Amino acid sequence: MLHRVLLATFAGFLCTGSATAATHQVMQVGLTFDPADITIEVGDTVEWIWSAGGHTVTEGTDDANPPLGDKLFDAPLALADPLFSYTFTEAGDVDYYCRPHLIFNMVGVIRVQQPTSTAEPPSIESWGRVKAGYR
Numbered sequence: 153m154l155h156r157v158l159l160a161t162f163a164g165f166l167c168t169g170s171a172t173a174a175t176h177q178v179m180q181v182g183l184t185f186d187p188a189d190i191t192i193e194v195g196d197t198v199e200w201i202w203s204a205g206g207h208t209v210t211e212g213t214d215d216a217n218p219p220l221g222d223k224l225f226d227a228p229l230a231l232a233d234p235l236f237s238y239t240f241t242e243a244g245d246v247d248y249y250c251r252p253h254l255i256f257n258m259v260g261v262i263r264v265q266q267p268t269s270t271a272e273p274p275s276i277e278s279w280g281r282v283k284a285g286y287r
């Protein structure tokens with residue numbers, strides 16, 4: 153019986169070796185993003201959702217930094233589609249802003265980190281020693 157419990161535990165370690173990507177939401181509240189500063193992991197997706205008015209989500213600090221054609225993302229002003237999402241594939245800080253409301257400081261930052269490591273599964277050698285000790 154104990155042998156089956158240990159085998160199930162070992163199998164559980166093998167199945168939990170990779171993290172799954174998450175989706176984070178940033179809401180438009182008046183002329184602000186909420187939260188305006190979030191930390192995520194590489195592979196995660198951010199959804200920006202606005203409830204009223206016309207907004208964009210544009211990477212950078214303004215239209216010149218980086219230039220509009222070189223931005224990672226630039227959600228168009230779309231009153232009929234109040235959701236924009238982007239999946240981040242590289243680590244680093246990514247500034248963003250709302251083009252029509254930059255003058256009101258409608259800005260934010262996504263801090264993208266490498267995924268945290270998960271616990272390493274036990275090695276085959278250590279599994280053999282545990283198995284031998286419980287016979």
